[in-house]
Each structure stands twice: as structure tokens, then as C-alpha cells.
Amino acid sequence: MSETFQGRTIAGRGDAESVAIQVLNFIVADADRIIQFLNVTNLQPETIRTSATSSHFLLGVLEYVTKDDELLKAIDEELKIRPAAILAAIVQLSPEPEMKPLNKDGKDQKVDTVHQLPRRNLFH
Secondary structure, three states: OOOOEEEEEEEOHHHHHHHHHHHHHHHHHHHHHHHOOOHHHHHHHHHHHHOOHHHHHHHHHHHHHHOOOHHHHHHHHOOHHHHHHHHHHHHHHOOOOOOOOOOOOOOOOOOOOOOOOOOOOOOO
């Protein structure tokens, strides 16, 4: 099942970036939230607008909110963006995995990749 936000399926980078921008706007709209965000990220208020044009920054915003259960819950309640939709957006914004190197026989070598998921799902 694909996750949706505002009735649309998160089908690509554009949808994922839209989710991230809405989440960023939600953080910026509240003084306590933006102060916490700036403290954690070491960004300056004047750099946020410029940074928001970067997919890597938007990915970081979504990863930031997945680490804060109360913030996830507030986003779910106020923006109606479910935590699963945020995870789907993270997947869309994550860089493609690197190509597996070939061994001398021309076969793929095993490469272990680990994707970190949120601690737990609050909304069952």
C-alpha cells in the first residue's frame, strides 16, 4: 500500500519534497520547534531558506522529525501527514544505493547496507 498525504500518493521526489517542505514550514512556524531544530542542526535562521532548496537538506528535515515522537504526533494531528508517509518520503529522497562492485568472476560482491528506521511506530 502506498502512503498518501493530502489524498495523493507519494510517488516521486516532487511529492517527497512537498512533504518535507510542509514539515519544515510546520517546524519554522513555532518558536520552540525552530529553536530546537536550529540547536540540533547548528544552522542559522538566515540559512534555512537557502538550504530548503536542497534535497539533502529536506531529507535531513524528515530524518530529524522521525527521531522525535512528540513532533511526529503533532505533524500527524495538525498536518494529517502520517509517520508512514514521512518514511515513504525519506525513501524517495534517499540517494540511490551505489552499484555493487563486481568480483573478478564478474559477479556482484556482497555489500551490506543498513537503513536506520525510527525507534518505534507510535500509530498502530
